[in-house]
Amino acid sequence: MNALVADLRAVLGERRVKTGPSELSLYRKDSSNMAGSTSVVCLPETTAEVQACVRIANRHGVPFVPRGSGTGLSGGAVPLDDAVVIATSKMDAITSIDAVNRTAWVQPGVLNLDLSKRTAHLGLHFAPDPSSQQTCSIGGNVANNSGGPHCLADGVTASHILGVEVVLPDGTVTVLGGEDPEPDGLDLRGVFVGSEGMLGITTSVCVKLTQDPPGVKTMLMDFATVEDGAATVSGIIAAGIVPAAVEMMDQLCLGAVEAYIHAGLPVDAAAALLVEVVGLPEGLDAEVERIMEIAREHRVGSVRVARDEAERALLWKGRKSAFGAIARIKPNYYLHDTVVPRAKLPEVLTKIYEIAARHELDVLNVFHAGDGNLHPLLVYDAREPGTAERVHLAGEEIVRASVDAGGVLSGEHGIGLEKRDYMPMMFSDIDLDAQQALRRAFDPHGCSNPGKVLPSPAACGDIHSVPEGAWI
Amino acid sequence: MDLSEFANDIGDERPVSIAGMGTRGGPVDGVHTVMAPSGVEWVQPDEMTVRCGAGTPLDELDAALAVHGQSVAIPPSGTVGGALAVGQSGIRRLGYGPVRDVLLQAQYVDARARVVKAGGPTVKNVSGFDLCRLLVGSRGTLGFLGDVILRTRPRAGFEQWFTTDADPFELFPKLYRPTSVLWDGHQTWVLLEGHERDVTGQATRHGLHAGEPPAALPSGGRWSLPPSELHELVGSGSFVAEIGVGIVHHEHPAPVKPVDAAVVELHRRLKHEFDPTGRLNPGVELVPSA
Ligand SMILES: Cc1cc2nc3c(=O)[nH]c(=O)nc-3n(C[C@H](O)[C@H](O)[C@H](O)COP(=O)(O)OP(=O)(O)OC[C@H]3O[C@@H](n4cnc5c(N)ncnc54)[C@H](O)[C@@H]3O)c2cc1C
Ligand SMILES: Cc1cc2nc3c(=O)[nH]c(=O)nc-3n(C[C@H](O)[C@H](O)[C@H](O)COP(=O)(O)OP(=O)(O)OC[C@H]3O[C@@H](n4cnc5c(N)ncnc54)[C@H](O)[C@@H]3O)c2cc1C
Numbered sequence: 001m002n003a004l005v006a007d008l009r010a011v012l013g014e015r016r017v018k019t020g021p022s023e024l025s026l027y028r029k030d031s032s033n034m035a036g037s038t039s040v041v042c043l044p045e046t047t048a049e050v051q052a053c054v055r056i057a058n059r060h061g062v063p064f065v066p067r068g069s070g071t072g073l074s075g076g077a078v079p080l081d082d083a084v085v086i087a088t089s090k091m092d093a094i095t096s097i098d099a100v101n102r103t104a105w106v107q108p109g110v111l112n113l114d115l116s117k118r119t120a121h122l123g124l125h126f127a128p129d130p131s132s133q134q135t136c137s138i139g140g141n142v143a144n145n146s147g148g149p150h151c152l153a154d155g156v157t158a159s160h161i162l163g164v165e166v167v168l169p170d171g172t173v174t175v176l177g178g179e180d181p182e183p184d185g186l187d188l189r190g191v192f193v194g195s196e197g198m199l200g201i202t203t204s205v206c207v208k209l210t211q212d213p214p215g216v217k218t219m220l221m222d223f224a225t226v227e228d229g230a231a232t233v234s235g236i237i238a239a240g241i242v243p244a245a246v247e248m249m250d251q252l253c254l255g256a257v258e259a260y261i262h263a264g265l266p267v268d269a270a271a272a273l274l275v276e277v278v279g280l281p282e283g284l285d286a287e288v289e290r291i292m293e294i295a296r297e298h299r300v301g302s303v304r305v306a307r308d309e310a311e312r313a314l315l316w317k318g319r320k321s322a323f324g325a326i327a328r329i330k331p332n333y334y335l336h337d338t339v340v341p342r343a344k345l346p347e348v349l350t351k352i353y354e355i356a357a358r359h360e361l362d363v364l365n366v367f368h369a370g371d372g373n374l375h376p377l378l379v380y381d382a383r384e385p386g387t388a389e390r391v392h393l394a395g396e397e398i399v400r401a402s403v404d405a406g407g408v409l410s411g412e413h414g415i416g417l418e419k420r421d422y423m424p425m426m427f428s429d430i431d432l433d434a435q436q437a438l439r440r441a442f443d444p445h446g447c448s449n450p451g452k453v454l455p456s457p458a459a460c461g462d463i464h465s466v467p468e469g470a471w472i
Numbered sequence: 473m474d475l476s477e478f479a480n481d482i483g484d485e486r487p488v489s490i491a492g493m494g495t496r497g498g499p500v501d502g503v504h505t506v507m508a509p510s511g512v513e514w515v516q517p518d519e520m521t522v523r524c525g526a527g528t529p530l531d532e533l534d535a536a537l538a539v540h541g542q543s544v545a546i547p548p549s550g551t552v553g554g555a556l557a558v559g560q561s562g563i564r565r566l567g568y569g570p571v572r573d574v575l576l577q578a579q580y581v582d583a584r585a586r587v588v589k590a591g592g593p594t595v596k597n598v599s600g601f602d603l604c605r606l607l608v609g610s611r612g613t614l615g616f617l618g619d620v621i622l623r624t625r626p627r628a629g630f631e632q633w634f635t636t637d638a639d640p641f642e643l644f645p646k647l648y649r650p651t652s653v654l655w656d657g658h659q660t661w662v663l664l665e666g667h668e669r670d671v672t673g674q675a676t677r678h679g680l681h682a683g684e685p686p687a688a689l690p691s692g693g694r695w696s697l698p699p700s701e702l703h704e705l706v707g708s709g710s711f712v713a714e715i716g717v718g719i720v721h722h723e724h725p726a727p728v729k730p731v732d733a734a735v736v737e738l739h740r741r742l743k744h745e746f747d748p749t750g751r752l753n754p755g756v757e758l759v760p761s762a
Contacts, residue, residue, distance in 0.1 A: 179718070
């Protein structure tokens with residue numbers, strides 16, 4: 001047993017410091033298709049234990065990687081160069097809930113959906129709702145500034161985080177932000193959210209809880225062209241309505257999902273929109289009416305308004321089953337995540353179909369249309385030789401097409417390893433320099449999750465290898 | 473927007489300050505002062521975004537957005553850049569969210585007179601570190617904002633202020649998404665927005681009377697408290713507190729709160745990284761130095 005492991009075991013005991021080959025192989029990857037290497041995995045249960053792990057890693061000159069549930073799709077929690085994995089999944093207590101002021105302090109390992117379940121009796125929920133909400137952790141949500149279908153009206157994770165207790169990369173514990181609305185100084189809490197584990201480890205989070213809406217209306221609308229669907233989305237927003245969610249599925253996706261769940265989806269349509277509005281009764285009815293009017297202006301086919309909670313759940317199940325349905329087409333998929341201005345959705349979607357066709361791949365689109373947040377799913381069979389390379393090339397072209405259309409590299413999955421080397425598509429050397437400056441201020445030696453996000457990583461001890469399967 | 477002239481004016485050697493319209497403190501005295509470019513470049517109502525020079529007066533921005541039935545969640549008066557640099561929200565923060573959620577992309581000039589881009593042009597974006605959050609509230613100490621893309625929001629169809637003697641701490645959880653709830657220890661003011669019948673319906677249900685917002689807010693100090701501590705304000709002097717938010721407009725200056733040494737150290741390092749010679753808004757300190 002090496003000295004690093006011995007030191008960690010002295011603090012966490014035998015059981016919570018893992019070095020067995022099967023466990024190490026589990027923690028080498030997240031839910032992307034990239035894998036790295038680690039020699040030890042720690043499962044701390046308190047802030048002091050996280051601090052001790054960080055200090056021990058520092059003392060041994062080894063980088064460390066914070067990890068939540070490992071559902072990340074951009075390789076953010078993939079350890080490079082035998083980094084120590086510090087997983088906060090055992091820190092899963094809800095410490096306090098203030099029902100009147102709608103805040104709660106929670107540990108980072110709390111699962112997203114569990115938080116909303118635990119506050120449901122108070123008529124409150126945590127608004128960010130990634131499709132992975134049953135399994136992803138609040139700590140991971142904070143680090144990735146995660147989104148979800150209902151972030152259109154309520155904003156992404158950053159808008160719902162008031163404060164974070166953090167262990168900084170040098171092992172210091174402090175609180176950034178907090179329950180008071182304008183803490184003195186810079187918004188350090190704000191920069192920590194979305195920092196992908198590179199500014200330290202969060203050990204406690206103060207979240208904002210959102211009041212459940214008094215009423216909900218959910219509609220499914222179908223269109224003969226993607227353009228009509230997209231124009232309807234823009235029309236709704238321009239009319240001053242910000243629905244709680246606007247999701248789009250294209251024809252291939254509708255077909256796959258319908259065959260899977262039989263929800264009565266319009267399989268002949270080029271695109272379907274799932275639109276949800278929430279609020280008080282009069283405003284709700286007026287919005288539904290206006291949305292239908294706008295849809296008619298754009299030649300909507302049929303409109304189905306969910307009559308009850310059961311039908312509403314069925315429509316949402318259609319949206320959320322897309323990943324499961326895909327397995328019926330081809331065994332593998334690669335999910336992309338870019339954002340384009342809403343007005344450019346039809347143009348970029350057309351390009352995506354062209355790109356996929358050129359690389360002889362099938363592509364399904366199911367995405368957050370209200371935000372312009374695309375999720376092209378390239379489906380393929382990895383056993384066919386050369387396919388992975390084609391998927392990679394097509395993916396890069398899709399990212400470029402999105403940025404060229406005035407969009408951005410990622411809307412919710414983050415940069416991680418996956419898009420690290422795409423950062424120059426969006427940022428100049430000078431822009432990236434400024435991001436490095438932020439990183440250096442928090443982590444002068446570059447030991448917290450090195451090798452992610454920034455294309456020329458300042459590494460802990462100057463080690464930076466590329467993991468197997470990494471598309472960077 | 474071409475910011476080269478602005479960058480030139482800022483230069484890369486002598487101390488330099490930046491002025492908005494003097495509504496929020498003004499530039500540092502006695503050093504070369506610059507002003508940010510002004511003017512609304514475009515409004516994209518169906519993207520909920522607007523692009524303008526940081527020197528644009530907020531009135532001008534508001535007028536450009538009003539045409540499209542939209543607004544930005546920044547309190548009025550002064551320039552866009554000054555308001556962002558100070559980062560204080562208005563009394564509608566409960567409903568509209570803080571100023572820091574408004575800035576999507578910034579082009580700013582750094583201490584070496586380089587034009588730097590932070591953030592992205594779309595409402596949703598997680599591409600790299602969120603430097604926009606660092607710039608909002610940084611009071612011109614890390615860079616000077618030249619050009620910004622902001623998130624807009626639809627203007628409400630109907631809005632009405634109400635007054636009541638009800639205990640705000642009991643009233644607040646019963647209301648659905650009020651835009652503002654203010655309290656001076658005796659009286660409560662509520663701003664509701666939305667469909668007219670929903671607004672009046674809520675008012676009737678909770679015994680609110682149509683009225684005017686508080687005439688003037690005490691301006692001796694701006695306190696920032698956890699909202700759960702607001703009921704302890706009674707007896708501290710005259711105040712108007714934002715229920716559910718925690719900002720208190722008070723006749724007395726805000727009590728000095730200790731800042732954790734690690735947070736002070738992070739400020740020092742950030743200033744050192746972004747402005748090693750301390751030439752941008754010299755003397756402006758965001759937290760007491762160590
Ligand atoms: C089927 C599926 C659907 C998904 N749908 C969505 C979606 O709709 N929207 C969306 O935004 N994402 C989605 N995701 C991606 C993923 O679930 C989110 O990014 C999630 O927030 C990751 O949380 P996690 O706990 O799994 O984090 P991990 O994958 O463990 O880690 C993610 C990043 O966070 C860092 N991190 C984790 N914990 C901490 C901590 N305590 N302190 C500091 N840094 C930390 C890691 O270093 C890493 O960089 C989906 C994933 C899957 C598999
Ligand atoms: C060229 C010039 C002409 C002037 N003309 C007049 C005049 O005609 N009449 C008169 O009475 N006064 C005039 N003044 C003085 C000026 O209006 C006052 O000094 C006023 O206090 C400056 O506004 P402000 O910085 O407080 O803006 P605020 O908006 O109050 O700025 C607040 C804070 O934000 C910072 N800041 C502002 N903009 C930015 C930005 N874009 N990026 C980063 N930080 C920013 C400021 O440095 C300050 O720290 C003039 C000043 C100048 C430089």
